[in-house]
Amino acid sequence: MIALVDEAASSKAPIAKLADKVAGVFVPVVMTIAAVTAVVWLIATGGDITRALTAGVAVLVISCPCALGLATPVAIMVGTGKGAENGILIKSAQALETLHxxxxxxxxxTGTVTQGKPRVTDIQTVDGVTAEELLCVAASLEKPSEHPLAEAIVAEAEGRNIPLVPAEGFLAVHGKGVRADLQGSAFLAGNRAMMEEEGVALGGYQAAADALAEDGKTPLYFAQDGRLMGVIAVADTVKPTSAAAIAAxxxxxxxxxxxxxxxxxxxxxxxxxxxxxxxxxxxxxxxxxxxxxxxxxxxxxxxxxxxxxxxxxxxxxxxxxxxxxxxxxxxxxxxxxxxxxxxxxxxxxAVELSKATIRNVKENLFWAFCYNSIGIPLAAGVFFPILGWQLSPMFGAAAMSLSSVSVVTNALRLKLFKPRHTAPAIPAAPAPAQPEAAKSSPKNEKGVSHMEKKIMIEGMMCQHCVAHVTKALTGLPGESATVDLEGKCATVSGPATDEALKKAVEEAGYQVVSIE
The missing domain is CATH 3.40.50.1000 (HAD superfamily/HAD-like)
Known part of the structure; x- marks a missing residue:
């Protein structure tokens, strides 16, 4: 993550390339202005070389393009760093600029505006088929699938201790569903389009499925040998901050x-x-x-x-x-x-940070151009005939330094950035009764309780890491795990030894600090 932040900070945004082009033209133009200034003063003063050189050097000193060069990269560096502080990893300066x-x-x-953890909400069966039979078929069909809806159905069946049947000839049809053979019969699982393609009559269950869909649930049809068995509805909870984010x-x-x-x-x-x-x-x-x-x-x-x-x-x-x-x-x-x-x-x-960063860059560039537009004529002595003002090289050097300091200081103001839109505070929902009971007194197949263990883990940076660690720990036979990103720890329960737990975490790419 640190390497990516460094890479983003060192990359150039398109607006920075514009500043580089201006700086490339700026240097020869300034040298020309300095030479012309010296010649004009030499002629105007009747050959006073000292005053001519003083004016020419003052132009060169005051017009150092440092402010132009610093205007963009410092703001980009602070912006990407501020993003990392807020849990936003920006991979390139171009992305930061374009986002505004x-x-x-x-x-x-799924998984973006919703939790990505759907659960079964409704089971409707045809006459002669029980809910347990439908769940057995559904979970057996969906077991080989990695789709979140499939995982929800399998979890529901396992939660009811319904035994599954091995599926043969499993085939996933993208955007429609799956098909497989169970104990010699052909089964289908999927949406209405798949059922219609296969000639499965939906009857009155089509209206029932439509009603479930109107409630934000996803209805899935299941059929055996071309005959409908029933409908299972799965729903995914909307994330608490999604509505506020969309309004923002x-x-x-x-x-x-x-x-x-x-x-x-x-x-x-x-x-x-x-x-x-x-x-x-x-x-x-x-x-x-x-x-x-x-x-x-x-x-x-x-x-x-x-x-x-x-x-x-x-x-x-x-x-x-x-x-x-x-x-x-x-x-x-x-x-x-x-x-x-x-x-x-x-x-x-991220959008607000991008807007703030680009606004800061434009402020820096505006200051750099204004400074040079005023400073160069002043150093060249343009105002001398009218106001009697002429800048010495010493004051020109001080002004040049202050211009660079001003640009850097303005860029550092981004460290004070705070999002304008924030999600309202949402009270934590109480844990569901069944998982909580399972967590407090987990048991193995023989009904023996296991002691909870707390594993302190180093290296977890985001929810992606949490998913990796959870998968590694729950992959151990009979093991359950709850991973806490903020606490940098995992609470586990099951028959696994400390050595097995440590090995599982380390193979996932993380370091075990201690097991309590």
């Missing part, structure tokens, strides 16, 4: 677009809850980039916020890509900015 001009921001739904974007004059592969009714319900007027739903993973490109074709500067592998092309295509810190490695690699706290409000802060 963004007029449209595209938000992925509107206040900044930025249009918000919600982009999702979910069905239109569910997406529209989430959009209404968040106050988003433009919702693009039922988008296949490979089409997200096309949506961003289409907005750019309309002449808009577009930012994209996402977290998944299927968001990576869109993140790369956008003028500025912002990745959620708890997202996939591919998404983080494709993005220009990483929101390490996985909070959409940090995207608002």
């Amino acid at each position: 001009a963004i007029r449209t921001i595209v938000l992925d739904k 974007f509107r206040d900044l004059g930025i249009d918000v677009v919600l982009l999702t592969g979910d069905n239109k009714r569910t997406a529209d319900a989430i959009g209404r809850e968040l106050g988003v007027s433009t919702v693009i739903a039922e988008v296949l993973p490979q089409d997200k980039e096309r949506v961003v490109a289409g907005l750019q074709a309309e002449g808009k500067k577009v930012a994209m916020v996402g977290d998944g592998i299927n968001d990576a092309p869109a993140l790369a295509r956008a003028d500025v890509g912002l990745a959620i810190g708890a997202g996939t490695d591919v998404a983080i690699e494709s993005a220009d900015i990483v929101l390490m706290k996985s909070d959409l409000m940090d995207a608002v802060t």
Whole structure:
């Protein structure tokens, strides 16, 4: 992370390249002005070489282009550092500059505006099929899938201690669902489009699914040998700060677009809850980039916020890509900015920081140009015939130094930056009863309680690290884990030995300080 911050601080923004071009022309022009000044004074004073040289040297001394050279890089350095302090990793100066001009921001739904941890809310079955039977089939079908909705169904079945059946011939159909064979029968799991393609009659369950979608839930259909078995609805909770962040974007004059592969009714319900007027739903993973490109074709500067592998092309295509810190490695690699706290409000802060930084750069450049516009004529003696003013080289050197100090001091004001838009304080929700009970008295298969252990871990920087550590620890047989980023620790419970716990964390790329 430190290396990326250093790289961003040392990279050049487009506005810095403009300053470099001006500085490249500035030096020969100033040398010419100094020579002309010396010649004019030599003629005007009847050959007084001392006064002529004094005027020429004063021009050279006062017009040092240091202020021009410092105007941009110091502000960029402070801006990227301030971003890191706020949990915003800015990979390049160009991204920091471009972000201030963004007029449209595209938000992925799952994991960006929602928690990315969906849960089963409703189970509706056809006659002759019980909820447990449907869950068994659904979880067995979805077990090989890595989709968040699939994980929610599997978790629900495991929570009810429903045994699963091995799936054969598993096939994921992008944007539609999955198919597999269970004990000799062909099963389907997916959205309405998949069922219609396979000729599965939905009957009255289509209206029931539409009603679930209107409530912001995602209905999934399940069928056996071409016959509908039932519908399972899965819902993902909206992040507490998402609505405030979207309102802040509107206040900044930025249009918000919600982009999702979910069905239109569910997406529209989430959009209404968040106050988003433009919702693009039922988008296949490979089409997200096309949506961003289409907005750019309309002449808009577009930012994209996402977290998944299927968001990576869109993140790369956008003028500025912002990745959620708890997202996939591919998404983080494709993005220009990483929101390490996985909070959409940090995207608002990034925009405000970009605007503040570019405003600071423009102030510095304005000061540098004004200083030279006044200082050079004063040193050349332009005002001498009228006011009798002529600057000595000594005062010119002092003025030059003060101009550079002024630019640096103004840039350092960015360290006082505070976001204008902040999310309202949200009280912590009480933990669900079942997980809390499981946490307080975890048991293995034989009903034996395990003692909780606290592992102090060094090296965790963001929610992405939390996900890595959690996956490593829960991958141990019978082990449960809760990872605390702020506390730099993990609370675990299970049969694993200290050596096994330490090995799991270290293999994930982190250092174990102690196990208590």
